[in-house]
Amino acid sequence: MATQTKKQNVLAEKVDSEKLYGVTEALSILKELGSKKFDETVEVAMNLGVDPRHADQMVRGMVSLPGGTGKDIKVAVFAKGDNADKALAAGADKVGAEDLMEDMQAGNLDYDRVIATPDMMGVVGRLGKVLGPKGLMPNPKLGTVTPNVEQAVKDAKGGQVEFRVEKMGIIHSGIGKLSFDDAKLEENFKAFTSAIVKAKPTGAKGKYVKKVTVTSTMGPGLKIDIAEIEGA
Known part of the structure; x- marks a missing residue:
């Protein structure tokens, strides 16, 4: 019979797979069990009562996490003239027009976000098969x-x-790092889950938020009490 590792024993004692945790308690447990070797990402997963194959049940959008993500986001911008200068000044990693398009067509797609001014969409449109599959x-x-x-x-x-x-x-996303203080992580959690609740599509029927889980890169998945999520 295989023996459990020390960490597995700790997990078994700390985590109840059937329990619905409060956000504060769940984040505290993840921090306590976190790796000492690297800064783990904290992630939230939400099971929704939607079928995204139907257009009126798609859930998609943007949300600003007040505490930041703890990740260095690489941004490419399609712009010319003053807009190109403003994008660079704001911290864009790469700014261009046809030259940026050709660079992406050559396979240089190491970006987390691609932004464009409306007048550049004629150029950007030619990258549909390249950028589309990567979201x-x-x-x-x-x-x-x-x-x-x-x-x-x-x-x-x-x-x-x-x-x-x-x-x-x-639907899932990282909401920060385990090194963040508790208040910042909880604030990010609330901002993310609230945005999903507000994005409820018109075609969603019955219970919208079915299950919410919070975890870290190497940690266990902890079920969250949905009653804590306003409007769920």
């Missing part, structure tokens, strides 16, 4: 096609994350 195609509904590229870059760098429900009705 990087600029979209006016998400604020990534905008004349105010300066603000869009600042938002992306400052803790704004995109969310999109997957085909099984699950």
Whole structure:
């Protein structure tokens, strides 16, 4: 019979797979069990009562996490002239037009967010097959096609994350690092879950938020009491 490791024994004592935890308690447990070797990412997963194969049940949008993400977000911007200068000043990692398009066509796609001014969409449109599968195609509904590229870059760098429900009705995102203080992590959790609740699509029927789990890169998954999520 295989013996459990010390950490597995700790997990068995600390975690009740059937219990619905409060957010504060769950985050405290994850911190206590966190790795000492690297700074783990804290993630939230939400099971929703939607079928994203139907357009009126798609859940997608942006939310700004007040405590930031703890991640260095790489941003590319399609812009010219003054807008290009503003994007660079705001911290964009790469700014260009046709040259940036050719660079991406060559396979250089190491970006977390792609932003474009409206006048550049003729160029960006030619990258549909390249950016689309990676979820990087600029979209006016998400604020990534905008004349105010300066603000869009600042938002992306400052803790704004995109969310999109997957085909099984699950939506998930990182909300920070275990090294964040408790209040910052809890604030980010509330901002993320509130945004999902507010994004409830018109076609959603019955119970919308079915299950919420919080975990860390190496940690256990802890079920959260849905009653703590306002409007759920």
